[in-house]
Amino acid sequence: MGRSEGDGVVLRLFRRSGDSATELVGSAVPLERGLQAYVERNMTALLGVRFLDTEVRTGPLHGGRIDSLGLDEDGSPTIVEYKRGRDENVINQALFYLAWLRDHQDAFEALVARRLGPDAVAEVDWSSPRIICVAADYSRYDVHAIGEMNRRIDLVRYRQFGDDLLTLELVASVAGGTARGGSGGGLVVARPTAEQRLAGASEAVRALYDDIDGRLLDFGDVHSVQLKQYVAYRRGPNFASVKVQARSLLVYLRLDPAAVELVEGFTRDVRGIGHHGTGDLEVRITSPAGLDRAEPLLRSAYEAVA
Numbered sequence: 001m002g003r004s005e006g007d008g009v010v011l012r013l014f015r016r017s018g019d020s021a022t023e024l025v026g027s028a029v030p031l032e033r034g035l036q037a038y039v040e041r042n043m044t045a046l047l048g049v050r051f052l053d054t055e056v057r058t059g060p061l062h063g064g065r066i067d068s069l070g071l072d073e074d075g076s077p078t079i080v081e082y083k084r085g086r087d088e089n090v091i092n093q094a095l096f097y098l099a100w101l102r103d104h105q106d107a108f109e110a111l112v113a114r115r116l117g118p119d120a121v122a123e124v125d126w127s128s129p130r131i132i133c134v135a136a137d138y139s140r141y142d143v144h145a146i147g148e149m150n151r152r153i154d155l156v157r158y159r160q161f162g163d164d165l166l167t168l169e170l171v172a173s174v175a176g177g178t179a180r181g182g183s184g185g186g187l188v189v190a191r192p193t194a195e196q197r198l199a200g201a202s203e204a205v206r207a208l209y210d211d212i213d214g215r216l217l218d219f220g221d222v223h224s225v226q227l228k229q230y231v232a233y234r235r236g237p238n239f240a241s242v243k244v245q246a247r248s249l250l251v252y253l254r255l256d257p258a259a260v261e262l263v264e265g266f267t268r269d270v271r272g273i274g275h276h277g278t279g280d281l282e283v284r285i286t287s288p289a290g291l292d293r294a295e296p297l298l299r300s301a302y303e304a305v306a
Helices: 033-041 043-047 090-102 105-116 118-123 140-147 193-199 203-218 288-304
Strands: 014-017 020-023 049-057 065-072 077-083 130-135 152-161 165-174 178-180 187-189 223-226 231-234 238-244 249-253 267-269 281-285
Touching: 033 043, 033 049, 033 065, 033 077, 043 049, 043 065, 049 105, 065 090, 065 105, 077 090, 090 105, 090 130, 090 140, 090 152, 105 118, 140 152, 140 165, 203 223, 203 231, 203 238, 203 249, 203 288, 238 288, 249 288, 281 288
Parallel strands: 077 130, 130 152
Antiparallel strands: 014 020, 049 065, 065 077, 152 165, 178 187, 223 231, 231 238, 238 249, 249 281, 267 281
């Protein structure tokens, strides 16, 4: 079939040849170990996750092996599981491994130190560990189920087109609601970042946040995730990160600052400057007029990750 059928978006891929359009025939053959290895080698580009390890044994108590472990662009520990057969319950399996991961934070951080360097351990954010499931297809029950699980889960569907094309679709995504605290901490209910920071912000900033949140989500196929320091808006990878301050919003966009006319007090190049959030362009928004002014930049960042 040349399209991806199901509860998500129908994907059709065409080859342009002059004025003609030829639909490419996609394959949903069972995922092989070679494709898992390919995803692991290219995990940053494909999933926005830095690869850490493969086939991680969970010991005699859990008695399994996590397909892939990584650290995403927000610093969230990430489990990637691949569904090889239609009847395999990959979501429950990943949740089982998530329990192991939260009980072995020290081991995970030691792995981060070995693979990415000791400084990377400070980036690890345990407020919202993440599960990514990769499969040829999902049922409507899978899509409904993750909404009931109160965990941060992404369902990604793949299709292969010949020997040289691979597509990945984000079929469904939920942000979750509970998280474990720092290394060795107990289970706590994580208050959303927006709620924490908005509590100390002015009424005007709270109104600005509501406005920008609505505008970003209205772009379509956008998912927001509330993290420890900011709210990430993503379309696959993050395209915007919003940090609430007492009198303003700081927005970090996945745009090249060199391609933008920088205006003092409004936009700033933060390449090489430590900051929370994904993106090299910082936009400071202090008023509704400033948000209107920023909207073309928000739209450009959204379109850049299409």
